[in-house]
Every structure is written in structure tokens, then in C-alpha cells.
Amino acid sequence: MRVEMKGLTKHFGPTKAVNDFSVALDDGELICLLGPSGCGKSTVLNMLAGILPVTGGQIFFDGEDVTALPPEQRGIGLVFQNYALYPHMTVLGNITFPLEIQNVPKDERIRRATQMAHLMHMEKLLDRKPKQLSGGQQQRVAIARALVKNPRLLLLDEPLSNLDARLRLEMREEIRRIQLKTQVTTIFVTHDQEEAMSISDHIVLMKDGYLQQYDKPQELYNEPDNQFVADFLGNPPINNFPGIAGDGHFIMASGAKFLCPGIQRVPQGRAINLAVRSESFVAQEQAAPQHMAAAVESLYQLGKEEMALLEFGGTSFRAYIAYEIGIKPGQTLHLSLKERGVFFFDAATGDRY
Amino acid sequence: MDKRGKKIAGTMLYVPGVLLMVLGIIYLPITASMSLAVAAALGGAAMTAAGLYLNHSHKTKTLTARTVRYVLLSLGAVIMMFPFYWMLSSAFKTSAEMNLFPPSMAPNNWFDYGNFVVAFETAPFARYFMNSVIVVLSSVVITAFTTILGAFAFSRLKFPGKEILFSLLLSMMMVPFEILVITNYQTIVKIGLSDTLYALVLPFISSIFYTYILRNFFSSIPDGLYWSARVDGCTNWRYLWKIMVPIGRPALMTIILLNAMASWNSFMWPLLVIKRDTNRTLPFGLYSFTTEVGANNELLMAASSVVVMPMILLFFLARKQIVNGVARGGIKG
Numbered sequence: 001m002r003v004e005m006k007g008l009t010k011h012f013g014p015t016k017a018v019n020d021f022s023v024a025l026d027d028g029e030l031i032c033l034l035g036p037s038g039c040g041k042s043t044v045l046n047m048l049a050g051i052l053p054v055t056g057g058q059i060f061f062d063g064e065d066v067t068a069l070p071p072e073q074r075g076i077g078l079v080f081q082n083y084a085l086y087p088h089m090t091v092l093g094n095i096t097f098p099l100e101i102q103n104v105p106k107d108e109r110i111r112r113a114t115q116m117a118h119l120m121h122m123e124k125l126l127d128r129k130p131k132q133l134s135g136g137q138q139q140r141v142a143i144a145r146a147l148v149k150n151p152r153l154l155l156l157d158e159p160l161s162n163l164d165a166r167l168r169l170e171m172r173e174e175i176r177r178i179q180l181k182t183q184v185t186t187i188f189v190t191h192d193q194e195e196a197m198s199i200s201d202h203i204v205l206m207k208d209g210y211l212q213q214y215d216k217p218q219e220l221y222n223e224p225d226n227q228f229v230a231d232f233l234g235n236p237p238i239n240n241f242p243g244i245a246g247d248g249h250f251i252m253a254s255g256a257k258f259l260c261p262g263i264q265r266v267p268q269g270r271a272i273n274l275a276v277r278s279e280s281f282v283a284q285e286q287a288a289p290q291h292m293a294a295a296v297e298s299l300y301q302l303g304k305e306e307m308a309l310l311e312f313g314g315t316s317f318r319a320y321i322a323y324e325i326g327i328k329p330g331q332t333l334h335l336s337l338k339e340r341g342v343f344f345f346d347a348a349t350g351d352r353y
Numbered sequence: 354m355d356k357r358g359k360k361i362a363g364t365m366l367y368v369p370g371v372l373l374m375v376l377g378i379i380y381l382p383i384t385a386s387m388s389l390a391v392a393a394a395l396g397g398a399a400m401t402a403a404g405l406y407l408n409h410s411h412k413t414k415t416l417t418a419r420t421v422r423y424v425l426l427s428l429g430a431v432i433m434m435f436p437f438y439w440m441l442s443s444a445f446k447t448s449a450e451m452n453l454f455p456p457s458m459a460p461n462n463w464f465d466y467g468n469f470v471v472a473f474e475t476a477p478f479a480r481y482f483m484n485s486v487i488v489v490l491s492s493v494v495i496t497a498f499t500t501i502l503g504a505f506a507f508s509r510l511k512f513p514g515k516e517i518l519f520s521l522l523l524s525m526m527m528v529p530f531e532i533l534v535i536t537n538y539q540t541i542v543k544i545g546l547s548d549t550l551y552a553l554v555l556p557f558i559s560s561i562f563y564t565y566i567l568r569n570f571f572s573s574i575p576d577g578l579y580w581s582a583r584v585d586g587c588t589n590w591r592y593l594w595k596i597m598v599p600i601g602r603p604a605l606m607t608i609i610l611l612n613a614m615a616s617w618n619s620f621m622w623p624l625l626v627i628k629r630d631t632n633r634t635l636p637f638g639l640y641s642f643t644t645e646v647g648a649n650n651e652l653l654m655a656a657s658s659v660v661v662m663p664m665i666l667l668f669f670l671a672r673k674q675i676v677n678g679v680a681r682g683g684i685k686g
Contacts, residue, residue, distance in 0.1 A: 049580070051583075071584045078580065080577035080580075082575055084580075084581045086600075097595075
């Protein structure tokens with residue numbers, strides 16, 4: 001199902017949780033709503049579910065305006081962080097409950113629940129109570145319960161946050177597998193960028209209730225629209241050098257400067273942040289006007305390469321350096337910048353040049 | 354003592370301890386002998402505490418310490434059990450045995466149930482019993498129903514003035530029953546229900562305190578359950594009965610049991626509104642019985658034994674819930 005939001009807005013009293021949020025999501029995809037906590041991503045999800053009334057704007061499912069539709073008429077499946085299983089019912093009881101409400105005949109209910117359990121690899125757990133299941137198994141039940149009535153849209157609110165690291169990895173692959181198999185359009189809320197990067201077709205990145213960027217995960221990383229997107233994605237975080245664009249040079253407050261390719265895009269004299277991914281530095285043999293002369297502070301061995309903590313013009317930064325270069329702390333290292341992973345952001349607005 | 358042994362010993366103590374405590378509470382309105390009931394209740398509480406201590410303590414090490422403890426506790430147990438033993442044994446004594454001095458510790462014939470027969474012939478205990486059952490059942494069922502609805506509204510629904518209304522209701526809990534008795538009495542007389550069983554039920558078909566307890570329990574059920582169900586098309590009504598009530602069963606059972614106990618032992622209110630003999634409930638009937646049989650204590654003890662039985666049975670059937678309930682609602686209720 002195609003989900004579209006137009007100017008979606010939600011205010012809680014004076015707090016503006018979601019502001020003029022517009023995005024059109026593609027059919028049959030797994031889409032992550034990503035952002036730091038408190039950015040309004042769960043609020044968006046709850047508005048899509050119909051749990052929260054909107055303050056302004058519209059929601060369309062396959063072109064149909066569902067903004068005023070109550071939750072039960074939207075055809076959605078919902079999975080919560082704490083699973084929200086009915087503790088007094090067995091796994092089978094939990095999975096069949098949505099069908100029971102829709103007055104589906106008992107044989108049919110059991111048949112469909114069993115089919116669901118088969119898909120989730122938990123046929124043997126049908127007689128158990130939620131308490132007797134591990135966190136991962138409980139989450140599977142919750143997903144099965146959400147999917148059993150064949151929803152048009154599956155909404156997952158931080159479904160992996162309560163699981164330990166190992167299980168989280170396993171479950172996110174599981175969710176991806178099921179989504180690919182059922183082809184149900186899925187919206188997945190998370191604050192974990194790695195989680196979002198690894199499983200989604202598209203990511204909706206949010207901050208302070210505003211949409212920052214809607215793109216494919218790799219595009220988000222390669223071509224961030226603004227400073228926030230660049231800062232939010234990537235581990236180690238992107239390196240930021242505050243300075244001024246001038247005459248083909250990038251000049252820092254300390255006076256340190258170098259010939260910076262691509263800086264011509266920025267109007268001269270503008271205060272900017274030069275943002276460089278750690279993998280976008282290349283160590284050079286000798287000094288040149290287009291090289292940064294950085295001081296090596298310390299080194300971390302990563303096996304095939306080294307992570308160097310360096311300093312340039314009063315700013316510390318991290319760079320991956322090929323092992324063969326054989327750098328030592330205290331020495332000066334000449335670095336050039338690759339084309340990829342180097343961005344210029346306006347210091348005031350965060351917009352990209 | 355190994356852990357298991359200690360656990361068994363602890364259980365052996367605190368089960369009769371709680372039994373005594375509860376019996377003491379039940380006993381209170383029934384007997385004229387208030388001090389005995391209070392003693393039983395206090396003793397039971399002490400034993401319960403001791404039993405719990407034994408159950409959980411990891412410090413009971415030396416043999417002497419343990420011996421002293423057990424001797425003291427056993428002594429306490431004997432003292433606390435005695436009133437009940439006395440009631441039961443007296444019920445089987447003849448009038449002559451009752452008047453012996455020094456009193457005999459046991460009846461001559463444990464199987465002589467003559468006193469029971471006489472007691473039941475003298476006063477319509479069967480009728481009292483029926484009345485009690487009718488009153489307790491209706492008040493418990495209706496109270497449970499109103500409590501469930503009230504608790505749901507105050508925990509789940511949104512409506513204007515909810516907080517104010519709830520605070521107002523809670524403040525009503527501060528008004529003692531003795532004050533409400535006057536207005537309740539006038540109301541019952543005005544609507545012409547005095548001296549009927551309705552009068553015994555009507556003022557007790559809802560309870561702020563129980564609503565408060567259940568509301569707190571309902572509030573602890575995560576929102577996710579509600580919204581999962583709503584998204585699936587579940588109505589509030591269905592959600593309440595299919596999800597909330599089954600989950601809230603332990604709290605609900607406690608409420609029902611406490612309510613049943615209170616209702617069964619209710620004495621002052623029936624005394625006020627009931628005139629006719631045929632409308633009396635057991636505690637009231639027993640009270641009248643004492644004036645009617647005069648000094649025939651063996652008959653009174655026989656009747657008392659029977660009156661106490663349903664509550665003892667109830668206790669054994671729902672021991673766990675009552676213990677939880679007394680612990681939870683110990684302040685009031």
C-alpha cells in the first residue's frame with residue numbers, strides 16, 4: 001500500500017511534536033522512521049495507526065484520505081516495543097484474537113494462525129503462555145498477531161529495543177525475511193541508525209518533528225541533504241571542520257588552510273562546516289597546497305587498517321589510514337580528500353552546498 | 354535446619370496464624386466476647402509474622418535459639434487456638450457439662466450433635482442462612498460489576514472532569530460508615546424498603562475503595578494491549594471483559610472475597626433496618642438468639658460454630674487471595 005502524508009502536524013499543548021511533515025512512501029517496501037529519541041517518529045506512527053488524532057494535515061492510504069478514520073478501519077497491524085501480548089492467553093489465543101474480533105469461524109482462525117506460526121517458525125510454541133517465551137519469541141508472536149488479519153500496512157514501534165544485542169541482530173533479519181515474503185508495506189520506527197541502514201528499502205530521517213531526508217539508506221549516507229543527516233549517520237561520526245570558504249581554499253579560524261577541491265560551489269567568505277567521512281582521507285607522501293598537514297595524536301589498530309586520531313587547525317578528527325603507511329604519533333601527516341564523503345554545510349543553516 | 358525444613362516449619366506456623374487472624378476478624382461481631390476475638394486476631398498476626406520470619410530468615414542457626422523460638426510460638430499457638438477449640442467443644446457439651454466447675458476440657462461425647470438440633474429448632478437458622486446467602490451473593494455480584502465498570506472508566510476512558518470526579522470519590526472514603534448510616538437509613542425508609550432484604554443490599558452495591566484498588570490494577574496494564582486490541586477492531590466493552598477482567602482476576606478475587614467477608618459479618622446495618630425475624634441475617638439472628646436462649650451457652654456455641662463455618666471454608670478455598678487481600682487492603686476493608 002502506498003502511504004502518503006501531507007503537511008502532517010501534531011501539537012501536544014505548546015509542544016510541537018510533528019511539524020508540516022510530508023512524504024510519500026512506496027508500496028511493498030520496508031521503510032524506517034529514523035531519528036533521535038523525541039524527534040516525533042513514534043508520534044507519526046501513532047497518527048498513521050489512528051491512535052493519535054492529527055492536529056493538521058492529511059494521511060492517504062492508496063490515495064484514500066484516512067485522516068479521520070478510526071484505527072480499526074485502517075487495516076493496519078501494530079507491534080509495540082513491549083510486545084503487548086495478552087498475558088492470560090496462549091500463543092494461539094493471542095494470534096487468533098484479531099480474527100475472533102472479526103468473527104472469523106473457528107476452523108479458519110486456527111488454520112490461519114497455524115499458517116502464521118509456520119511462517120514465524122514457532123509451531124511448537126502455540127500452547128505456551130507469553131510468560132514462558134523469550135523476548136525474541138514474544139516479539140514473533142506480536143508480529144504474527146499483527147499479520148494474521150492480512151493488514152495493508154504493518155507498523156512496528158521500536159520492536160527490537162527490548163532485546164539483547166545478539167537477538168536484535170537475529171530478529172531484524174527475521175523481520176526483513178517476513179516482510180519480503182509477505183510483501184506487506186512495513187513502517188519500522190527505530191533510533192538505531194545501523195538497524196535502519198541494514199534492513200530498510202527507504203529511510204525517513206526526522207529531527208525535532210521535521211522531516212530531514214527521505215532516501216535509500218546508502219543515498220542518505222552518500223548524499224546527506226544537511227548537516228544533521230551527515231552527523232546522524234555513520235560510525236565513527238563524520239568529522240566537522242568549522243571554517244570559511246575563500247578563493248578555492250578552506251580556511252580555519254586558526255589560519256590553517258588548504259586548497260580544497262569542490263569548494264568553488266560555496267560563495268566566497270561564507271562560514272561553513274567542512275564535513276569529511278573518516279574513510280575519505282588519503283595519506284600522501286609529501287606536502288602540497290591541496291593537502292591538509294595534520295598532526296597525528298594517537299593510533300588504534302583495526303587489523304587491516306588503522307584509525308588515526310589527528311589534529312588540524314585546532315580540530316581533532318578521525319581518519320582510516322592504510323596500514324602500510326606506517327605512521328607514528330607525533331608526526332605530521334599530509335592528507336588529501338577524496339571526492340566521495342566530503343560535504344560543505346552552511347554553518348548557520350546546516351544546508352548543503 | 355535445611356532450607357526446605359525451615360520453609361515447611363514457617364508454613365506450618367503462618368497458615369494457622371493467618372487462619373486465626375482471619376477467624377478473629379470474623380469472630381468479632383459474632384461473639385459478645387470481644388476480647389477473645391481481639392486476642393485471636395492479634396495472636397494470629399504475631400504468629401503470621403513469626404512464620405513469615407522463619408520462612409525467610411537465613412539467620413536461624415543455633416539449636417537453642419530455634420528451640421526457644423518454637424516453644425514460644427507453640428505456646429502462642431495454643432493460646433490462640435483455644436477460643437476456637439472452646440467454642441467447638443462447648444457445642445458438643447450438655448447443659449450439665451457446661452456448668453461444671455472446674456470446667457471440663459472436652460465434651461463427654463464428641464458425636465452428640467443434639468445442641469445443633471435444638472439450636473436450629475429454636476431459631477430459624479436455615480432462614481437466616483438463606484437470607485445471608487442472598488444478601489452476600491447479590492451485593493458481591495453487583496459490587497463486582499459496578500467496580501469493574503468504574504475502574505475501567507477511571508483507568509482507561511477519557512472524559513471531562515475525570516480527575517476531579519475521581520478525587521471527589523476518593524475524598525468520600527474519608528467519611529466513616531457510621532455517619533452514612535443516618536442518611537442511608539432515612540433514604541431506605543423514604544423509599545419504603547425498610548425491613549426488606551433489598552435494604553440490606555442496596556447501600557452496598559458499589560464501593561469506592563474497591564473501585565480504587567481495581568482502577569490501580571487496571572492502570573498498570575500497558576497501553577499497548579489496549580491499542581493492539583483497538584486496532585484489531587475490539588470495542589471498549591469487549592476489551593474490558595476479554596482482556597482487562599481476565600488479567601485483573603487476582604485483584605478482582607481479592608475484592609470479591611473481602612467484600613463477601615464484610616457482607617457476611619455485617620451486623621450494625623441489619624440491626625437498624627430489619628425488624629421481622631424472617632428477614633434477619635446470620636450475625637443478627639445469632640445476636641437475637643443469645644437473648645432468646647438466655648444462659649444456654651452450649652446452644653449458642655453450636656449456632657456460632659455453624660455460622661462461622663462458611664467463612665472458614667471460604668478461607669481454605671481462597672487462602673492465598675485472602676492473605677494477599679489482607680496485606681493489600683489491611684488499612685481499610
